[in-house]
Amino acid sequence: MRFLRPLPYIVLLLLVSCKKEDKHIAENTASATDSPFYVAFNKLSKGYTKEKQNSISRFYDKIWPKDDLSGGFLVAKNGEIIFEHYGGFSNSKAKTEISSDTPIHLASVSKVLTAALVLKLIDGKQLDLDQKVNMVLPEFPYEAITIKMLLNHRSGLPNYAYFSDDRAIWDRSMLHNQDILNLLAEHKFNLYFQPDKKFGYCNTNYAILALVIEKVTQLNYREAMKKMIFEPLGMKNTFVFDYEKDKSKVSLSYKGNGVLYDFDFLDDIYGDKNIYSTPRDLLKFDLATYSKSFLDPKLYKQVFQGYSYEHKGEKNYGLGIRMHEWETGEKLFYHNGWWHGNTSSYVTLKRDTVTMIALSNKFSYKPYKIWKMSPLFGKYPIKEDKDDVPE
Template structure:
């Protein structure tokens, strides 16, 4: 996945990856003061509401056109937003906005796979060629476990030269925004690419792994992975504002607009990328959702409502990645300075960035989504918000 720094320097956008960069995005020549809104959802006083709003305002002031978040601490919930839903207007970001969540999709896919493992319809250590013998990635050394944890060694298709030739500029992205991609076409970007390492000997983030996992779900159930996610997760949890849109390019309902920087006459200007056919991401990053739905999902997941104890334990067995998080099976995890263990996932897709974190007991949560735009370091500002949201109160 290309970093936001690469996006700034070359006009290339990051696609449905986990953010790892330390640079912000381009700024407009003029900015309005960030619009703010907050909604306390409880009858009792909400601890720390002011610092949370200040953290959101800092994000919209320097690193995003708009941002929204939901924080849950036990019995109380706080929702807030800052900035604008559309550049060039004063339209506030609704706290119940829908947005593209990028790689957060992977947690949903992993949950379905682990449910099927719990039902003994898939084995965690089944080989890739057992389920998908016709794919060029088929290899007896690669298992379902390796795909879930990004230890397969399979090349990330969004990092291949062929993919970047198409999506390496803003003009290229805009020209392909309406194209529908099939999983086979996405996998074809990795044709002829050797493994980066022997499976289970190292770790590298690869969207290709989750394209393959979705195909395994379809092979086992006879239904598309989107159908299984809806049947097994969205409906039981009442996640009515969450969808896997397939080829549908629009975000329905209230939503902030996402942007890419495009050079025009020597000046970098925002180009609206909200409308996008997300099949280019498929099962690795197509989710459209809300902060409330994501918090509800991760709370249910981590408190055992979606997986059997054995599979939840497998999901939370993490590989040390060398980044600022470690990786379980479709879950990221990290320790805060005070020793608090968090689980969740981050995600990027053109024009949007999301971060979701939940404590192991499911009682404390944060989901934040932003539309990157500005000179500030969005990753650092997200980290500040995380620290603020999980501070002892």
């Protein structure tokens, strides 16, 4: 098990830990300068860093009181890692410990990265936000659905996990993205609701967006993500899972009681899930989003605005990102994920340049609680007893 967090109650360890923590911050910040999307933030004072470390440490000990995290946890401000911790095993049988370099399944946090590439294509005039999906994928049978409706979950598409579970429709052999499109074209399933009428979170949206990426770039989604997102941002421990090539090598996932989750026929779908990454790589991605050269500012603004106001409430969804919008004007952006035993949460406080990430390969709702740290960094009206609702 590897600890990278301060232990304030032991003076000697505190001194050693602070030196190690400073080194990790310096290394991570230095690597970011190599990115074409590097943004220079103000350096944090030692007093500020120590104060936040203590507060985050108390939060961590409350959420994981037995220190039973199986995954990674990271909090950064202005690109500097304030607090970081890793624990558990990527393979419990082999006793392979999880470290800062261990890629873990992001589940639906993958959608944030898929959306980023779609938005890059829009920024490069290779796609249009309001373009009809069937203009890119001619076999797509729903005339009114646009790229934007896929990104903000307002398409009304049925969930592929449900219709492919019907043996009269699919034989439960390994399903692929093209199979999903083929089934939609063949069966023309009824939409859940009229396109753009309301919000309806659905993984099919992002499975189709992966096919859009492939059609526009003429690259397999895995290769497109690598060349256009992961490599430019220096995300060296991030990749898209390939069932045949990676099933025996990747971090495994476990039920809450430690029982291994087996792979199933939905484990080779990408776009909505199946990206493996680390907290440090996700931090690199988050830092890039502050750069004006990453996305045109006008398009960037559209990403971080809500599109579903049919029902009054705090929660909304932008273009590939969830959000809380309060009457006070504060906004909190995040995405959660859940696939098999993998649970994940990515929180980005844009106004306060704070990144919070928790990844777990052992089923737990605890990663979803990290948004409650937000009041440590700004005036976020989060109630202590209010729980986030996973997807």
